[in-house]
Amino acid sequence: MELNAKAINMMHCAISVDEYWKVSRCKTVKEIWEKLQVTHECTKQVKETMIDMLQKEYEIFFMKDGEIIDEMFEKFSIIINSLDVMKMTHIEQTLVKKVLRSLTKEWEIKATMVAKRNNLSPLSYDELRRKRLA
Structure with missing residues (x-):
């Protein structure tokens, strides 16, 4: 398993099921992080x-x-x-x-x-x- 895949797997394990469904299609850790930031960032x-x-x-x-x-x-x-x-x-x-x-x-x-x-x-x-x- 390559480094990016391991990191993505670790991220998926660290978040709740609800959060997982928001980021499950992301291909990189950076994408996951950005998606979570946008999701939880408040005005x-x-x-x-x-x-x-x-x-x-x-x-x-x-x-x-x-x-x-x-x-x-x-x-x-x-x-x-x-x-x-x-x-x-x-x-x-x-x-x-x-x-x-x-x-x-x-x-x-x-x-x-x-x-x-x-x-x-x-x-x-x-x-x-x-x-x-x-």
């Missing part, structure tokens, strides 16, 4: 719209009644990681405060204890997530 307007939607999700985020704390952290992480990709980052302390304010009533006492115990500033979002408000 400035699309990017701004995506940022607006993610910021809205961030603003209205809250834990739902009956939701498990790990599920809540997972949903919030998806939002903030998506914002990070769009170069819209938040300070750790802001993320911690947002999570603590977004909890349901059943978590209110634990959230208050965490806030008092850690004084919030030295506590990162990842540390809060690891502790699961224990």
Whole structure:
């Protein structure tokens, strides 16, 4: 198998089935790369719209009644990681405060204890997530 065929095979193995169907007819790695770039490249307007939607999700985020704390952290992480990709980052302390304010009533006492115990500033979002408000 020649080098180009091996490289194409590696590219096909590295992408999802949906992506594969977009590039399966490409003859070179360069063609695959260019096709994927065009497919995933977004215009400035699309990017701004995506940022607006993610910021809205961030603003209205809250834990739902009956939701498990790990599920809540997972949903919030998806939002903030998506914002990070769009170069819209938040300070750790802001993320911690947002999570603590977004909890349901059943978590209110634990959230208050965490806030008092850690004084919030030295506590990162990842540390809060690891502790699961224990």
